[in-house]
Amino acid sequence: MINHKHKSGFVNIIGFPNVGKSTLINSLVGENISIITNKPQTTRHRILGIIDQYDYQIIFSDTPGIMIKPIYFMQKIMMQYVKKSFKDADIILFITEIGKFNLLNKYLSFLKFLKEQKIPILILINKIDKIGVVYSENMLYDTINYWNNFFPNSEILPISALKNINQDLLLNKILDLLSNGPPYYPKGILSDRSERFFVNEIIREKIFLMYKKEIPYSVEISTKKFKNGKNSIHIDSSIYVERNSQKGILIGKKGNSINKLGYFSIKGIENFFSKKIWLRLNVKICKNWRSNYKKLQNFGY
Numbered sequence: 573m574i575n576h577k578h579k580s581g582f583v584n585i586i587g588f589p590n591v592g593k594s595t596l597i598n599s600l601v602g603e604n605i606s607i608i609t610n611k612p613q614t615t616r617h618r619i620l621g622i623i624d625q626y627d628y629q630i631i632f633s634d635t636p637g638i639m640i641k642p643i644y645f646m647q648k649i650m651m652q653y654v655k656k657s658f659k660d661a662d663i664i665l666f667i668t669e670i671g672k673f674n675l676l677n678k679y680l681s682f683l684k685f686l687k688e689q690k691i692p693i694l695i696l697i698n699k700i701d702k703i704g705v706v707y708s709e710n711m712l713y714d715t716i717n718y719w720n721n722f723f724p725n726s727e728i729l730p731i732s733a734l735k736n737i738n739q740d741l742l743l744n745k746i747l748d749l750l751s752n753g754p755p756y757y758p759k760g761i762l763s764d765r766s767e768r769f770f771v772n773e774i775i776r777e778k779i780f781l782m783y784k785k786e787i788p789y790s791v792e793i794s795t796k797k798f799k800n801g802k803n804s805i806h807i808d809s810s811i812y813v814e815r816n817s818q819k820g821i822l823i824g825k826k827g828n829s830i831n832k833l834g835y836f837s838i839k840g841i842e843n844f845f846s847k848k849i850w851l852r853l854n855v856k857i858c859k860n861w862r863s864n865y866k867k868l869q870n871f872g873y
């Protein structure tokens with residue numbers, strides 16, 4: 573029987589790099605489904621996070637940060653994910669952050685494109701927990717004014733994804749805007765992604781946190797074995813880098829760095845699955861994978 577009071581829809585989170593898109597989806601869903609670091613271009617895929625109650629189902633999408641000039645083929649694909657998320661959105665959450673609006677001229681054509689969309693756009697000003705620490709209250713008004721001038725017809729909501737400020741308000745606004753409809757996914761499903769995907773992402777997150785410069789951007793992870801036992805999971809994952817020199821850096825002197833990476837990865841994966849983890853990591857070279865369509869396809873892009 574169709575419940576006529578049931579609401580459902582796709583709410584797609586988009587924004588510039590590092591503004592807190594993944595932090596927001598995690599706090600809305602209540603699980604760490606998308607990795608977070610303080611470096612731009614952390615998120616490479618479109619990741620669904622689903623929440624439901626008896627009378628609604630909201631399917632959120634986390635997306636990669638908007639890039640104006642993608643260089644690698646991988647980055648072009650990442651931008652295709654963003655573009656696609658415009659097409660199937662019932663609502664767009666355009667997330668920005670307090671105090672960051674002086675350098676946005678380079679994004680002007682994107683912002684104009686966003687403005688032309690016929691779907692409701694909620695402008696979120698994130699990181700307002702920085703008020704009183706980094707910024708004064710006036711900075712919030714300046715940021716609101718900036719976005720209000722640009723999107724006079726959109727509602728603007730200051731939030732903190734990190735500290736859950738105004739999350740209930742945001743959820744109520746989304747529910748007001750959603751139409752009646754049946755659930756798109758079976759109730760209780762958290763994400764569209766597989767266990768292996770989350771393992772890959774957790775390892776990638778630890779690489780982002782541990783290594784500098786181009787290393788985090790030149791790695792891709794592939795998990796060959798994921799053997800889920802009663803109390804423990806046995807995992808074999810490969811880390812692909814583009815060059816031999818990167819392999820050396822990843823492994824480190826006497827294997828020190830890779831051992832440390834293994835330790836942090838195990839902690840992260842154990843946290844995610846709430847089970848004991850046995851992890852085997854090995855580093856392989858896959859030349860220029862970021863620019864090669866076939867290789868990217870094999871990696872799930």
Ligand SMILES: Nc1nc2c(ncn2[C@@H]2O[C@H](COP(=O)(O)OP(=O)(O)OP(=O)(O)O)[C@@H](O)[C@H]2O)c(=O)[nH]1
Pocket residue numbers: 587588589590591592593594595596607608609610611612613614615616635636637638698699700701702731732733734735
């Ligand atoms: N102070 C503060 N920091 C935040 C907040 N939300 C996110 N951050 C921080 O901002 C940084 C980027 O967060 P992410 O969630 O990875 O940002 P993103 O937009 O998904 O980034 P990309 O995937 O790289 O485009 C991290 O260091 C977060 O801890 C917030 O509400 N307040």
Ligand SMILES: [Mg+2]
Pocket residue numbers: 593594595606607608614615634635636637
């Ligand atoms: Mg992200």
